Amino acid sequence: TQSTRPQRMLAAVQKNATRGDPRSVVKAIDQFCRQKEWAMNVGDEKGCILDSVVSEVNPATVLELGTYCGYSTVRIASLLPPHAKLITLEFNPDNAVIARQVIAWAGLEDKIQLVEGASGDWIPKMKEEFGVKTFDLVFLDHWKDRYLPDTKLMEECGLLRKGSILLADNVICPGTPDYLEYVRNSPRYKSQYFKSHLEYTKVEDGLEKSVFLG
Numbered sequence: 001t002q003s004t005r006p007q008r009m010l011a012a013v014q015k016n017a018t019r020g021d022p023r024s025v026v027k028a029i030d031q032f033c034r035q036k037e038w039a040m041n042v043g044d045e046k047g048c049i050l051d052s053v054v055s056e057v058n059p060a061t062v063l064e065l066g067t068y069c070g071y072s073t074v075r076i077a078s079l080l081p082p083h084a085k086l087i088t089l090e091f092n093p094d095n096a097v098i099a100r101q102v103i104a105w106a107g108l109e110d111k112i113q114l115v116e117g118a119s120g121d122w123i124p125k126m127k128e129e130f131g132v133k134t135f136d137l138v139f140l141d142h143w144k145d146r147y148l149p150d151t152k153l154m155e156e157c158g159l160l161r162k163g164s165i166l167l168a169d170n171v172i173c174p175g176t177p178d179y180l181e182y183v184r185n186s187p188r189y190k191s192q193y194f195k196s197h198l199e200y201t202k203v204e205d206g207l208e209k210s211v212f213l214g
């Protein structure tokens with residue numbers, strides 16, 4: 001039977017990356033996506049911006065919305081301090097199966113909790129299910145029409161504190177116009193746009209970094 005693109009991506013990781021070496025996992029996926037098949041990982045160019053924000057925030061608690069195959073999950077977790085935790089949500093069970101294996105190959109299982117399901121269902125349960133108080137950093141990379149409602153939901157559920165950072169992928173392509181308008185005009189956020197390109201292409205895209213002011 002025909003393999004899927006995530007399965008072929010995992011095979012490339014297992015062939016070309018070193019077990020326990022997150023950077024080699026990231027490199028193997030980027031090579032696969034540049035040389036073989038495009039895939040919707042945040043990619044190397046936006047990935048460097050992601051790295052710099054993670055390093056600057058040095059978060060103890062991270063929420064990632066949208067795991068896909070675990071590329072950004074591994075990129076973020078490889079930069080976290082000891083004892084820091086990353087919770088990542090994935091809606092597609094087939095992608096979750098692949099992501100768990102990519103995360104395992106990188107040797108980062110202890111820092112990452114992959115949860116399957118929809119953000120709208122899980123966000124209200126974060127505190128009771130995972131003992132989370134607030135998130136220091138949230139990486140939004142899931143359904144583009146859920147960025148705004150889920151941000152409002154996180155506010156309502158008390159998951160953001162003064163200084164929490166939201167970093168959103170794809171604010172230009174595919175685009176998240178209602179989210180951008182909100183974080184750029186709300187007095188409760190200080191927003192900054194990092195111009196870049198859609199992963200592995202010359203098409204414009206960028207990341208929006210927004211600080212919650214409380």
Ligand SMILES: O=C(NCCCCc1cc2cnccc2s1)c1cc(-c2ccc(F)cc2)cc(O)c1O
Nearest residue numbers: 040066089090091117118119141142143170173174
């Ligand atoms: O759709 C994108 N990512 C979201 C997949 C949503 C799955 C989930 C929903 C959900 C709900 N709750 C919890 C967890 C989750 S995970 C996406 C698409 C492109 C793209 C595709 C074609 C194109 F021509 C140009 C850009 C580029 C990107 O970087 C992307 O991230």
Ligand SMILES: [Mg+2]
Nearest residue numbers: 042141169170
């Ligand atoms: Mg994305």
